[in-house]
Amino acid sequence: MTLEISGLRFAYGTNVVFDALHAAPFQKGELTALIGPNGVGKSSLFRLMAGLHKPAEGKILLHGTDTSLLPDRRRSESIFLLTQHTAMKAALAVFDVVLLAKRGWQGGRATSSDIAHVEETLDLLGIEFLSDRLVTELSGGQQQLVALCQALVRNPQVLLLDEPTSALDLRRQLEVLRLIRNVTRERQIITFAALHDLALASRFADRFVLLHEGRVAVDGNPEEVLRNPLTGNVYGVRLEIDRNANGSLIVNADLTS
Numbered sequence: 001m002t003l004e005i006s007g008l009r010f011a012y013g014t015n016v017v018f019d020a021l022h023a024a025p026f027q028k029g030e031l032t033a034l035i036g037p038n039g040v041g042k043s044s045l046f047r048l049m050a051g052l053h054k055p056a057e058g059k060i061l062l063h064g065t066d067t068s069l070l071p072d073r074r075r076s077e078s079i080f081l082l083t084q085h086t087a088m089k090a091a092l093a094v095f096d097v098v099l100l101a102k103r104g105w106q107g108g109r110a111t112s113s114d115i116a117h118v119e120e121t122l123d124l125l126g127i128e129f130l131s132d133r134l135v136t137e138l139s140g141g142q143q144q145l146v147a148l149c150q151a152l153v154r155n156p157q158v159l160l161l162d163e164p165t166s167a168l169d170l171r172r173q174l175e176v177l178r179l180i181r182n183v184t185r186e187r188q189i190i191t192f193a194a195l196h197d198l199a200l201a202s203r204f205a206d207r208f209v210l211l212h213e214g215r216v217a218v219d220g221n222p223e224e225v226l227r228n229p230l231t232g233n234v235y236g237v238r239l240e241i242d243r244n245a246n247g248s249l250i251v252n253a254d255l256t257s
């Protein structure tokens with residue numbers, strides 16, 4: 001199974017965000033970090049992939065099927081988008097919002113297997129102790145973990161995570177990205193995460209895709225992309241890349257002017 005993007009053109013009115021965007025196919029079991037400066041189009045690309053926007057031209061193909069032709073229900077079962085600003089406005093318990101996500105479009109009562117799956121997923125993210133708390137009364141980071149739980153419990157084929165660690169503390173950022181990478185491999189999901197912390201992203205992503213001026217500017221494994229001189233140029237910084245004793249990449253960024 002692959003996801004392919006070809007000849008994608010998309011604009012908000014006269015603001016052209018993508019102009020003939022192409023990317024090499026994305027494979028199942030791979031975590032891709034979607035990177036680029038603010039406003040480059042990461043969230044817009046996610047919304048296009050999730051079918052919330054329609055491209056003016058071009059296609060997004062999942063298993064060779066144009067995703068814009070999939071019925072809404074099929075598309076929402078296959079592709080899950082976790083947005084940056086997940087609204088947790090209903091005064092429902094954590095367990096119930098995750099169960100609602102699990103049930104999705106199905107009517108009727110929750111089965112014992114649904115309940116077991118919700119419990120397992122809360123446990124996987126280490127937030128089973130929040131089960132009975134109202135989501136409206138959680139911290140920003142706790143809400144982000146609940147939203148991730150909603151994503152994982154759905155078992156999508158494509159997982160789109162828009163800045164999934166932005167509200168998390170240092171340890172949680174590492175734990176959550178490790179979990180996302182492991183789940184991606186074990187369940188053979190095609191996962192994308194929009195991330196701004198390139199050093200953190202390089203520790204867990206298989207592939208970096210850097211967006212710039214409506215296209216893919218650099219694409220490759222994290223080290224290749226970070227060492228490509230274009231990457232620093234796109235961000236308007238001088239980048240120096242090193243490795244620490246554990247083999248993790250160190251990313252030093254300096255202003256060029």
Ligand SMILES: Nc1ncnc2c1ncn2[C@@H]1O[C@H](COP(=O)(O)OP(=O)(O)OP(=O)(O)O)[C@@H](O)[C@H]1O
Binds near residue numbers: 015036
């Ligand atoms: N609903 C909208 N209507 C009009 N323009 C929009 C809308 N959403 C985004 N844009 C514009 O489209 C461009 C891409 O925005 P997008 O949110 O996709 O960028 P991003 O890479 O996700 O940014 P960030 O890193 O800041 O989250 C920006 O110029 C933005 O101002």
